[in-house]
Amino acid sequence: xxxxxxxxxxxxxxxxxxxxxxxxxxxxxxxxxxxxxxxxxxxxxxxxxxxxxxxxxxxxxxxxxxxxxxxxxxxxxxxxxxxxxxxxxxxxxxxxxxxxxxxxxxxxxxxxxxxxxxxxxxxxxxxxxxxxxxxxxxxxxxxxxxxxxxxxxxxxxxxxxxxxxxxxxxxxxxxxxxxxxxxxxxxxxxxxxxxxxxxxxxxxxxxxxxxxxxxxxxxxxxxxxxxxxxxxxxxxxxxxxxxxxxxxxxxxxxxxxxxxxxxxxxxxxxxxxxxxxxxxxxxxxxxxxxxxxxxxxxxxxxxxxxxxxxxxxxxxxxxxxxxxxxxxxxxxxxxxxxxxxxxxxxxx
Numbered sequence: 237x238x239x240x241x242x243x244x245x246x247x248x249x250x251x252x253x254x255x256x257x258x259x260x261x262x263x264x265x266x267x268x269x270x271x272x273x274x275x276x277x278x279x280x281x282x283x284x285x286x287x288x289x290x291x292x293x294x295x296x297x298x299x300x301x302x303x304x305x306x307x308x309x310x311x312x313x314x315x316x317x318x319x320x321x322x323x324x325x326x327x328x329x330x331x332x333x334x335x336x337x338x339x340x341x342x343x344x345x346x347x348x349x350x351x352x353x354x355x356x357x358x359x360x361x362x363x364x365x366x367x368x369x370x371x372x373x374x375x376x377x378x379x380x381x382x383x384x385x386x387x388x389x390x391x392x393x394x395x396x397x398x399x400x401x402x403x404x405x406x407x408x409x410x411x412x413x414x415x416x417x418x419x420x421x422x423x424x425x426x427x428x429x430x431x432x433x434x435x436x437x438x439x440x441x442x443x444x445x446x447x448x449x450x451x452x453x454x455x456x457x458x459x460x461x462x463x464x465x466x467x468x469x470x471x472x473x474x475x476x477x478x479x480x481x482x483x484x485x486x487x488x489x490x491x492x493x494x495x496x497x498x499x500x501x502x503x504x505x506x507x508x509x510x511x512x513x514x515x516x517x518x519x520x521x522x523x524x525x526x527x528x529x530x531x532x533x534x535x536x537x538x539x540x541x542x543x544x545x546x547x548x549x550x551x552x553x554x555x556x557x558x559x560x561x562x563x564x565x566x567x568x569x570x571x572x573x574x575x576x577x578x579x580x581x582x583x584x
Contacts, residue, residue, distance in 0.1 A: 237561050238561070240468065241542070243440070243467060245413065247414065252280055252544055253470060253543040254271065254545075254546075255545040255546055255547035256283065256285045256302050259302040260302050261497075262494075267551065268309075274554055274555065275554065276319060278561075281321055286367060287324065287348065289302065296333040303355035307355050321362040321363060322363070323362060323363035323364075323365060323470075324352050325364075327340075329371075339370040349411060353411065359410070360413060362414060364403070365415075365416040368419035370392075371384075371392055373420070376446075376502060377503035377584065400432060403437050404438060417442070417444070418445065419445060425458075428440045429467070443467055444469075445458065445470075446472055447474060449576075450584065451473065451476065451582075452582075459540050468543070470543050472545045479513050482513065482527055484510075508584070511583070512580035512583040529563045532563075533564070537565065537570065
């Protein structure tokens with residue numbers, strides 16, 4: 237599998253990344269370990285997780301469960317830890333189930349990281365990401381009403397400096413190799429970069445935002461920043477929470493699917509979304525290409541893409557998605573995708 241640079245860190249990651257959000261909820265530990273084995277055998281060297289996933293559904297009981305499952309695999313395969321890049325995340329403001337919703341700060345980083353390391357049964361994390369900004373984000377469908385006018389830029393930067401200095405201490409003691417962001421904006425990412433260049437801590441290596449045929453908020457200001465500053469995108473939900481597979485068309489809700497657990501798919505289900513999905517499914521059908529492969533292969537054509545993160549409930553779904561690594565889309569298909577996007581912009 238092709239690899240791409242992880243920012244300016246000197247590390248390289250596979251262009252497809254194994255997402256683990258389903259581990260411990262939809263996917264059992266035994267199934268999850270089989271997925272890790274299969275992904276590594278297929279050439280994936282990048283696994284992404286988090287201390288807490290606010291989905292499927294939100295509950296205090298799920299805190300750390302995904303990391304624990306990966307940690308059990310690490311414990312059973314201690315010699316293989318160096319074979320892959322492991323990324324996890326520090327949750328921030330608004331997640332009441334974690335640290336009572338406390339914001340990310342220099343005071344929270346070490347204890348939070350130590351807890352992740354203990355669950356993951358490893359001495360270090362290759363990529364430590366902040367799950368979302370303390371000040372809020374336009375991600376998760378909040379772009380429709382996002383208003384930054386109440387922000388205090390000086391206070392935001394002071395918090396960033398505090399966090400960067402704490403992160404540098406972790407880099408110095410060998411517990412963190414690189415720093416990444418998630419659900420960030422162009423302005424926020426630029427502030428982190430500027431403060432790192434001023435000597436306050438590690439430079440941002442990557443950003444993990446939602447990106448798919450149906451969610452293309454990254455295409456403008458973030459794309460320019462990403463390319464010029466070499467802060468590659470780790471795209472989450474490149475299959476739009478399963479919508480782009482076509483399995484939800486015609487009112488279908490397969491048993492055990494994300495929609496069966498989260499009916500609105502985190503705000504992705506809308507009056508216009510199924511028409512947009514239909515347009516992409518039609519392109520795939522006419523060109524004889526699997527829609528899952530088309531969606532993932534298209535994501536990998538984007539100039540800012542570092543790695544597309546996909547998750548699977550079953551081993552069969554994982555194996556199916558891996559086929560995208562061998563797919564090259566023709567100029568004709570790319571042109572039809574561009575036309576479909578113009579016809580169906582921002583469907584959710």
